[in-house]
Amino acid sequence: MQTDRRILLHLVALGRISPAEAERLLTVWNQGREDLWALSGAVLIACLALIRLPELLPRLAPIAHSLWAGNPNFLRHALSLFTHLLGGLV
Numbered sequence: 001m002q003t004d005r006r007i008l009l010h011l012v013a014l015g016r017i018s019p020a021e022a023e024r025l026l027t028v029w030n031q032g033r034e035d036l037w038a039l040s041g042a043v044l045i046a047c048l049a050l051i052r053l054p055e056l057l058p059r060l061a062p063i064a065h066s067l068w069a070g071n072p073n074f075l076r077h078a079l080s081l082f083t084h085l086l087g088g089l090v
């Protein structure tokens with residue numbers, strides 16, 4: 001998102017687009033991302049509905065424990081990846 005804003009600010013500074021056009025582009029850009037997040041969430045919920053979570057979670061616990069025990073920075077790396085995927089918003 002920050003890169004998108006920088007590009008638009010650069011275009012405004014060059015005089016190629018007006019500030020009103022830049023604002024309109026940001027609004028459309030953000031709405032497209034919100035639609036993508038909503039679609040991704042719906043697909044995730046549909047996939048989770050197909051999985052039998054009570055059967056799956058006990059099987060995932062040893063994997064999560066081994067990842068956590070094998071790498072003390074696991075949580076930091078996981079959060080770093082998550083914030084990178086969100087575009088640094090968190």
